[in-house]
Amino acid sequence: MKIKKAVIPAAGLGTRVLPASKAMPKEMLPIVDKPAIQYIVEEAARSGIEDILIILSRGKGVVADHFDRSPELEQHLLKGQKDAMYETVSEISKLANISYVRQVEMKGLGHAVLCAESFVGGEPFAVLYGDDVIIGEDPATAQLTRAYEAYGLGCAGIKEVSPEAILKYSSMKVAPLEGNWYKITDMIEKPAPDQIMSLFSILGRCVLPPEIFDILRDTPPGAGGELQLTDAMKTLARTKGMVGVDYTGKRYDMGNKLGILQASIEVGLNHPEVGEGLRAYLKELAKTL
Ligand code: UTP
Numbered sequence: 001m002k003i004k005k006a007v008i009p010a011a012g013l014g015t016r017v018l019p020a021s022k023a024m025p026k027e028m029l030p031i032v033d034k035p036a037i038q039y040i041v042e043e044a045a046r047s048g049i050e051d052i053l054i055i056l057s058r059g060k061g062v063v064a065d066h067f068d069r070s071p072e073l074e075q076h077l078l079k080g081q082k083d084a085m086y087e088t089v090s091e092i093s094k095l096a097n098i099s100y101v102r103q104v105e106m107k108g109l110g111h112a113v114l115c116a117e118s119f120v121g122g123e124p125f126a127v128l129y130g131d132d133v134i135i136g137e138d139p140a141t142a143q144l145t146r147a148y149e150a151y152g153l154g155c156a157g158i159k160e161v162s163p164e165a166i167l168k169y170s171s172m173k174v175a176p177l178e179g180n181w182y183k184i185t186d187m188i189e190k191p192a193p194d195q196i197m198s199l200f201s202i203l204g205r206c207v208l209p210p211e212i213f214d215i216l217r218d219t220p221p222g223a224g225g226e227l228q229l230t231d232a233m234k235t236l237a238r239t240k241g242m243v244g245v246d247y248t249g250k251r252y253d254m255g256n257k258l259g260i261l262q263a264s265i266e267v268g269l270n271h272p273e274v275g276e277g278l279r280a281y282l283k284e285l286a287k288t289l
Contacts, residue, residue: 003126003145003207005119006049008040009112010130011057011103016256025060027130029254031263032271036254037063038092039133045095047141049126052098053119055112064100069093108226110216117213124148124209127229132204133263136249140205143247147181148207151243154236156184157205158244159251160198167191169201170230173237174244182244184237189230190223200244202230203251212236 014021020029027037037054044052056063070089077086099119103112113127126141134140140157147155158172173186174197187202188195206229215232222228236242250266253259268278 006126007116009055046139110227110229131255134249140247154242155207158200172200173197180246184242
């Protein structure tokens with residue numbers, strides 16, 4: 001079955017990037033000249049997703065404004081013969097059918113996904129975490145939907161992380177399937193050192209069957225008192241198994257300050273307008289470090 005729907009949770013408080021995220025959603029922080037969430041919507045669209053639900057919260061209406069038409073700005077660009085920028089701006093509202101729902105209390109990623117139940121309507125769907133930007137030739141979501149189509153099992157985007165980092169993320173019990181696909185039979189969110197099952201962690205993307213909603217409703221709050229999506233995926237992994245996709249592409253964590261800086265530098269270096277200037281600047285700067 002082709003996956004046509006995606007959910008982008010973007011309601012979190014973003015406490016790790018305060019004060020930048022006090023009035024500006026962290027998902028709107030730019031990487032060079034585009035907000036993080038636009039990279040994510042573009043990835044979904046390139047992966048064949050047609051309908052997207054973005055989960056928002058109070059004060060995050062600017063996300064919906066960004067994906068809306070902007071008639072005055074478009075007229076202004078047309079009059080000023082700024083055709084290329086007109087194209088860039090007007091294309092944003094045509095990327096996908098986007099709808100929005102508000103998470104009234106931020107009770108965790110699992111709770112945010114539960115807010116998507118009526119939108120999803122009994123189909124498998126992709127989840128793209130709103131602060132994880134993945135840049136690559138082959139869109140990460142497409143890599144996961146292919147695995148879903150092959151196995152009919154929930155899929156998670158996984159990457160190996162350092163032994164220090166795994167303590168802050170999740171750890172998967174994996175066995176190789178084929179290529180960069182793995183069978184996941186168990187997992188744990190924020191493991192203690194003696195609970196680490198592998199250095200593979202879920203990073204930023206998953207494709208889930210609609211049964212996840214019943215599982216989420218039966219899942220008690222986990223780490224940090226929040227309803228953790230990983231805890232619900234653990235039930236799925238233990239009962240039916242899941243497929244882990246060690247996706248290609250570079251992931252940038254826009255939920256922490258260092259991740260934001262790395263994204264700006266690496267994406268900036270490849271940017272047609274500023275890449276050359278940034279490279280020259282960094283070479284000079286590096287001599288002084
Ligand atoms: P994070 O746990 O990284 O987001 O969730 P957070 O809670 O904003 O982070 P900190 O710890 O306070 O800095 C990953 C994604 O899930 C969304 C976030 O907006 C982010 O894009 N999220 C998280 C929700 O939509 N609702 C929540 O209740 C929690």
